[in-house]
Structures are given as structure tokens and as C-alpha cells.
Amino acid sequence: MEADLYDEFGNYIGPELDSDDDEDDLDAEDRDVDEGDEDDDDEPADADDDVPGMEVVLHEDKKYYPTAEEVYGPEVETIVQEEDTQPLTEPIIKPVKNKQFTLMEQELPATVYDMEFLADLMDGPELIRNVTLCGHLHHGKTCFVDCLIEQTHPEIRKRDDVDVTEINLILFFFFFFYSFRVGIKSTPVTMVLPDSRGKSYLFNIMDTPGHVNFSDEVTSSIRISDGVVLFIDAAEGVMLNTERLIKHAVQERMAITICINKVDRLIVELKLPPTDAYYKLRHIVDEVNGLLSTYSTDENLVVSPLLGNVCFASSQYSICFTLGSFAKIYSDTYGDINYNEFAKRLWGDIYFNPKTRKFTKKAPSSNSQRSFVEFVLEPLYKILSQVVGDVDTSLPRVLDELGIHLTKEELKLNIRPLLRLVCNRFFGEFTGFVDMCVQHIPSPQEGARNKIEHTYTGGLDSDLGEAMAECDPDGPLMCHTTKMYSTEDGVQFHAFGRVLSGTIQAGQPVKVLGENYTLEDEEDSQVCTVGRLWISVARYQIEVNRVPAGNWVLIEGCDQPIVKTATITEPRGNEEAQIFRPLKFNTASVIKIAVEPVNPSELPKMLDGLRKVNKSYPSLTTKVEESGEHVILGTGELYLDCVMHDLRKMYSEIDIKVIFHDLITLYYSTVFISVSYQCVTFFLNKITMIAEPLEKGLAEDIENEVVQITWNRKKLGEFFQTKYDWDLLAARSIWAFGPDTTGPNILVDDTLPSEVDKALLGSVKDSIVQGFQWGTREGPLCDEPIRNVKFKILDAVIAQEPLHRGGGQVIPTARRVVYSAFLMATPRLMEPYYFVEVQAPADCVSAVYTVLARRRGHVTQDAPIPGSPLYTIKAFIPAIDSFGFETDLRTHTQGQAFALSVFHHWQIVPGDPLDKSIVIRPLEPQPAPHLAREFMIKTRRRKGLSEDVSISKFFDDPMLLELAKQDVVLNYPM
Helix, strand or coil: CHHHHECCCCCECCCCCCCCCCHHHCCHHHHCCCCCCHHHCCCCCCHHHCCCCCCCEEECCEEECCCHHHHHCCCCCCCCCCCCCCCCCCCCCCCCCCCCCECCCCCCCCCCCCHHHHHHHCCCHHHEEEEEEEECCCCCHHHHHHHHHHHHCCCCCCCCCCECCCEEEEEEECCEEEEEEECCCCEEEEEEEECCCCCEEEEEEEECCCCHHHHHHHHHHHHCCCEEEEEEECCCCCCHHHHHHHHHHHHCCCEEEEEEECCHHHHHCCCCCHHHHHHHHHHHHHHHHHHHHHHCCCCCCCCCCCCCCEEEEEHHHCEEECHHHHHHHHHHHHCCCCHHHHHCCCCCCCEEECCCCEEECCCCCCCCCEHHHHHHHHHHHHHHHHHHHCCCCCHHHHHHHHCCCCCHHHHCCCHHHHHHHHHHHHHCCCHHHHHHHHHHCCCCCCCHHHHHHHHECCCCCCHHHHHHHCCCCCCCCEEEEEEEEECCCCCCEEEEEEEEECEEECCCEEEEECCCCCCCCCCCEEEEECCCEEEEECCEEEEECEEECCCEEEECCCCCCCCCCEEEECCCCCCCCCCECCCCCCCCCCEEEEEEECCHHHHHHHHHHHHHHHHHCCCCEEEECCCCCEEEEECCHHHHHHHHHHHHHHHCCCCEEECCCCCEECCEEEECCCCCCCEEEECCCEEEEEEEECCCCHHHHHHCCCCCCCCCHHHHHHHHHHHHCCCHHHHCCEEEEECCCCCCEEEEECCCCCCCCHHHHHHCHHHHHHHHHHHHHCCCCCCCCECCEEEEEEEEECCCCHHHHCHHHHHHHHHHHHHHHHHCCCEEEEEEEEEEEEEEEHHHHHHHHHHHHHCCCEEEEEEECCCCCEEEEEEEEEHHHCCCHHHHHHHHCCCCCEEEEEEEEEEECCCCCCCCCCCCCCCCCCCHHHHHHHHHHHHHHHCCCCCCCCHHHCCCHHHHHHHHHHCCCCCCCC
């Protein structure tokens, strides 16, 4: 048989033949050819014994194997692989890799409402509420959304987080093991919810992360919302991020409501008596109102359960009620009760007199309970204690009295699911939450004017402005996108935003305006065609063909020109349209890492990944240093961990290494004290300038846009004169803020008309301002920005010939004089400081102090949390010393302390960075007076700059001679 003579690849393995013999001498039996059938002479002997799919053909008694192209067609790829050129674990033909980074439903799940009804509600802006759920880490926002989804989607029992890359933080210390999930992306959910009267509203809800590192997600969500629901843990109270979010919501002019969540912890964990639980809840409300009065000038901005803008919830056990919804339970049970009037008597120092059956402000007896305790907390305590305590005997009787009917199988459930089921049956749907949002958060129609005034860079006196202020679905299209969501394969992005006027339609041509677009410079704009449109409901999306004003929308096909935010409008007929303001974050990206691909040839893939990851994270900044390093700036360690995960696994799929193993902080340069040394720069033009430090708080006001350079001279002068005691003439002579229009430095024209030709000086003003912007953007110490410095122009001699006072001559001159004035005014480095909040038991407080002291940190407050066995320690720590702080803290406290840190302020680094007498020894910790010098030298080394700053580089010879004459060279080497 031929199978005995040839292997599976067609190689001859039979007995050796003589040289004179030929393969033709093999008899017909050996070839397994049927000679009796003349028609089969050309048939293969046994095709199954040859290469699979290859037909063996005998031509002139010789074997012939056709090529793959001949067998399978011309589109087949033939791969010839030599031996030992790739490992056995790697297949020759790799399978097609199907990337999927989001958990998306293939089909629309069943809902308690009709999808057509949801689409119809989109046309009624008065029935829409755009809400952001925000709060501190682990205060129950996502679990609350789970309850809403269970309420509206009966087949979905638990909503998994949408983003697969959400981080599982597993901490293992000694014998402690913790595992919890941290949200890193904001998740939009659109659903129809009924209020207590059964009226349906369309809710656009954004579930945001609670970690302070991801507060940029909250900022992007707030921009397209009309109000926020602030979640506060009943046991932990107001925490670090809670306070920051209150301030941020006030600055963004949001309607504020609060949800005191996890009230079950007061009963189950802390085991507080009902009266103490009431004091705990009231303390939280009072603390929030104290923060609102601090950050807002509106005296009417108050939260109170009596006003209806406070609800109480326990997401774990499906509990949510306001005073009104709880009073309605009494009304439905007993009847003939005006539950609105009853609800007004359920908070505060109000008591019920059982004899007169009236409410009084004085306690009828010494053991009388407040109405909230008697009518709300005690029934809640009894329900929980009955379910937890005696399930078999008394619980069925109690449930019958409450009108709750459970099957025998349901009564056999474990305690937690049984408690959740009983509370769900007793409290019903979350109508109290819906009532709170409907009454205290404006609809898109009501809140449109306030939203446009705050976010739109143009005026409202045009037809376009009026259409947006009225939320007109028939007006010109204006859509503001604030977030980019990656597709399933991580290749493209969908823009998420809010339609503020007009109606966006699938397949419609639109004009996308970027953040740098102005009416004078239209370069940052591009005409695109809208693809499909969706309404996002977390795990699945509802495709629609149009979205009118007032709604949120997910847009396909417009992602290419968008980096962070964008304004989408009509391509023609809307030329007066301006952009919406870029996002203003409540934190800063001060931690940076430098990255490069392991394989240098994969640099284009990494650059493409950097562009994509820059779209995905709102506050992320990527840039290229002059040394060629690709730098990523983020808000913290966890933030950069998530960025690097996405960059490696999702967007570039290559090996990327961090060049420096240590994280790096951003350093600013500043001046410490004012000096009278006047720095002069000559280059056909003579400019004299001095540098002084700014008044305390002025740099922050400029950055937060409390004062703007675009104000008229009179308004600008009044601000500086009244708040910072500036001379009125000097205040009206401010030329620029820098770098950019919100930079924390000021350029002032302090020249006198009797000494300087103001006309000539005014002709080169723009060039001097550009030189000032350039100099403050790249300071002389570390090539980092300058901060908190006022530059005064004291004298200027400008060339008469226009040829000699062009931008090419004046801009470098202005930059050099900025550098020289800065270096002669005691330059210092500034480093970012974090505000740290630590929660720990009382016996671990001393360990927290120890860890902070080793990292140049200092404690500002140490106080117990009311109604809790924990302490809160508030402190400041340098960002450079915060790396690994949380791990170190948990190690010293056996995992009992939990810390969160967020950027707070800039502070001067101790020491003189230009002191050459300091010797930096490698691998040795430096004393405090040497830190500035160490930071400067190491930063310059990393950037490929010379180790020291050569001051003579920025001084002209006439300036050096002048300094020599005045003998004020000091210790600075030339």
C-alpha cells in the first residue's frame, strides 16, 4: 500500500531503490492503482493519506501536489515557515483576536415600560431630568443605580459594572484580606421612573466614580446635568470628596439634593439607639448646610428633609424614602391622613402627644420621642430586628400585619436577601427619590438659561442664544459633548453629550468645533457626518434616529476631531455659533511619568494609543518634552495605573515601559522676595524689568477665573484695588496673565509717559506679551512653568525703525529679560502638596502620625467621627513623598487605616536651588535645606539639560557690566 511507502506529507519512506530503478518500477499493487478500471488511471491512489485538502494527481507516473491557491482559490495566503524560527507556543497562523472591553447586551432586555414610550418622553423636555449621582468613595452610588435598574428591568437582578477594566483592589496585609471595586468611568443610564402619583418622567442619570483621583469624570458629568444628588454614608458622614463635590457643584451652579445612604449601618453595625441615630442624621444635614453657606452666597441654598431635598436610603436592602413618601405609607395604610401636612411634622424638635393626638414643640413627658424617631426610625428598627432576630415565630405575624405576603420558599432565604425582599415589599419603588428630583432639580427647559449663561462663550442676545435658552427642538442644532466612550474593540470612540437646541439626526452632516475654535480662528473645526445615535442604558444601548433638545445622546462618526470636549452645530447657516467652555476641573494633574515602547519600532502604535487614552480620560495630559520624552500627567497613582493599563491592553497592545521607575511631580518656579535689581536686555531694543512675588491668593483667583484679563480696564482696576490694595494706575496697566489667559503670573506696564514713548511701546505690546508668555511657560530653573510672579516693565527704549522692532527682535528680548529678572529675584522651586484624609481606629492614630512624619507630612486636624469608633486625621503631605504612602500606612496599622489624597496647593521647597555649595551625594537622603537643589538638578538631568543654570546665558554684556559696576553680582556664578 502506498500508505506504507509515503508519510502524511508525501515523503517517500519505503525501501531504498537501486539507482537504476525508478519509481515507475513499483508494481501496480504497491501503488494501489486499480489497473482493471481504465477510467481511473489518473485518479489518486488514496487521497486520505495525503495532505488534508490536497488532491494528489499522477502525471506520467509521477506524484504532483497542487498549490493551495489552485485548491482553495487565489485569495488564500501561503505561509512558508522555516524550522525553529518561532516558539511552539505561538501558532503559525494566529487566530483573529476579538477585543471587547465593554459588557454589552446583544438584545434589548425586558422593561416595565415600553421603549416607544421612552422615545416619546424625549420630546417633552418638561418631563426630563438630567441628574448626576456623586459622592465619596463607597457611599453607595452604583448600588443605588442597581436598585433602579432592578425596579425597571425585572429580568436583570444585578447590573455588573460596564467597564471591564474597572479595578479590583486587593489588599493583603498579614492576615487581612480586602477586596473591593472602584469605579473609574462615569456610566450614563436612561430610564423611565414614576413619582408617588404615578406620573412618569424620563431620567438621564450619570453614575460617577467616588475616588478623588477620578473627579474629572464627575466634572464632565456635571457639565451636561441640571442637578446633582450627593450621596453621603450615614455612618461615615461628610468625607474628603463630599466637601469637594459640594464646592464644585456650587461653582457649576447646580441644583443640589442629598441622599443619606446606608442608614442600615446605624442599626446593624454601629447599633445606635433610634435617638442617637436621629442626632447622627441631623448632624450630617447641618454639616452639609454649613458647607453650602461657606461656598455659596445664595442664602436660599439649604437642604432639609422638610424641604424635600433630602432622602434616606439603604441601597443594599432596597430602602429609599423621603418624609413625604414615608408619610404616604401611613396614609395608604390608615387612610384619612393628609400626608403632606404629616410629613412637615416628621423632622426637628416636634413631638406627638398621644392624649391630645396633636403635635407639639415641647415634649409631653420626659421619655417622649421626637416625631422622626417615633414614626420613622422605630418602625424601621422593628422591621430590621424582626427579620434578623426571629424569622420562624413572630415574623409571619408581623408581615401579615404589614400586608406583606411571602411564600414558604421566600421565608427560607438567608437573612440578607430576606431582609432586602421584606424592605422592598414594604417601601415599594423609589418614588421618594423621583419626587425629590422632580421638585428640586429643574427640567432642561427650566434650567436651560442658567446652563447657557454659565457654559456658553457667546452671548444670549442672538437667535441662537435664545433658542438654547428656551431649549427649542426646532431651533439651530447645538450639542455639547463632554465625554468620549470607547467602542467594543477599542478602535473608535463615541461622543457623549447633551443637545441644547435643535434636533440631531442620524446621517446628518454637522460641524464639530474644538476647544480652540474662535470666530476669528476657525482652524479647529471640521465637517463630519453623524453615524448612528443611541440612548445609553449602562450595559445596553437603544438606537434612535433623532434626539431633540434637552436629552443626552451617544454619537457615532464624530470622534476624529474631538480630543476632550466639543461643540456640534450645523455646517451652514449657523456661522455665529461659538463654543462651550472647556471643562474646569476641581483638581490638577501634577503627577507624571515618562513612557516609551520596549520595541522602538512600535513607537507609532504607542503614539496612537496615547491619542486614544487622552480622549478617554478628561483631565489626562500628554506632551512631548524637549528631550523627546513622552510624558503623561495624571491626578494620582491609581489614576496613572488605570491609564497605563488602558494604554497597554486596550489602545496600543504593545509592551510599554516607564522610563523612570519613580513617579515624578510637576515643579513650578517662583520668586521668594522682591529685590531692586533692574534687569535690562539689549538687542536693538532696551527693556528694563523687575520681578516680585504676587499677593497671597491672587494666583488662585486668576486660575479659578475669579478675575479675568478680558474684563475692561475699569472693572479690572476696581478688583485689584479693593481686594489686593493695588494702586489704581498699576491695576489698570495690567497687560497680561501668563502663561495663557489664566496663568498665575502678571505682566504690568509700570512705565511713565514722561520717560517712555507710549506709542512705540504700544506698537510692540503684543510681542512683549508673547515673550512674557513664552518665558513663564518654560522657566529657567527646570524648564517648567513660573508661578506667582509679577513682572513690572520699568523702562523701554524701542527702535524707531519698524524693521528693528518686529516680533523676531522683541519676543526673544522680552523672554530674556523675564528670565534675567526672575533669576535676580531669589528664585525658588514650588512643589505640589496633597491634602490627605485618613480614617483609622483610635489605637492606630499614633501610627498615622509616625508615617506622616517620615514623609514630611504634618497633621492639621485629628478628631473622632461622631457616632462612630473611628478617628479622622487630616494632614498635608508633599506629592513627591506621597508615592507608596497608602501602602506604608496600611502596613503600620495592620490594614485598619484607609487614606485618600488629593492635590491642594503649591508650596515652596526649602532651600536655594542655585546654591552651588550644596553637594548632592547619590543614594543618600538629603536634608531639608538641600531639597530644592536636589530637585532642580535631578529634573534637569532627566530632561537632558545641563546640571546647573548659567545666569550669564540670559544676560547681555551691557547688563553684566552694569551689575559689576553696582557690585550686586552676589554669589551667582557667571
